[in-house]
């Protein structure tokens with residue numbers, strides 16, 4: 001008769017084998033899916049959306065090929081959900097384009113791996129909070145054009161589309177995906193996954209400018225060059241990095257002229273010579 005210990009060992013070994021088998025199958029399924037995505041390409045209608053984007057038109061032939069592959073991977077590995085709207089190819093392609101543009105020259109295989117879902121609203125989302133001032137409660141309304149939290153990005157399509165086709169200072173898609181990049185090292189703190197040797201310089205330059213901006217924003221008097229970054233960037237270090245990334249991609253010349261050190265840090269991180 002088999003003793004209890006031998007039976008237990010057999011059961012554990014059996015479970016381990018089943019686990020190994022499931023893992024192997026899932027890995028193979030994933031690889032097959034990735035191979036199938038690699039074989040895809042854009043048709044003329046889909047590429048037409050990209051051809052309207054100044055950022056796409058400025059890319060070299062190799063960069064266009066690379067970013068198109070990344071966009072297809074992004075679109076086929078993330079879930080797009082519309083709230084009170086039907087998600088279109090245009091929405092998927094434009095959102096994926098800007099997300100992939102940020103990673104285009106960063107050496108990484110991470111295509112926002114932690115991100116699973118993109119939720120698209122037709123317009124800015126109104127959120128309400130209740131604040132207490134000395135026992136008096138007031139309701140405050142906030143309009144949110146986008147939001148990013150661990151595995152989900154929220155985008156307001158009205159704002160995103162307006163900014164996507166015109167080079168302005170702002171770009172909500174770039175902003176939210178900068179937060180996602182910031183989160184890749186596990187913390188949303190204005191320090192994305194940079195090389196250890198560059199950490200001190202990065203924090204010195206970014207946080208110095210952040211603190212100066214905060215002082216200006218509090219005084220609310222003479223903004224000077226800090227007008228380019230705006231008061232929202234003074235919220236915290238993470239918002240500062242997201243806004244600075246928007247300016248780096250959308251108005252690089254102004255950023256370089258007014259904040260050369262900040263520009264250099266971002267150039268060093270995104271490896272993108274504007």
Ligand SMILES: [Zn+2]
Nearest residue numbers: 175179239242
């Ligand atoms: Zn933000």
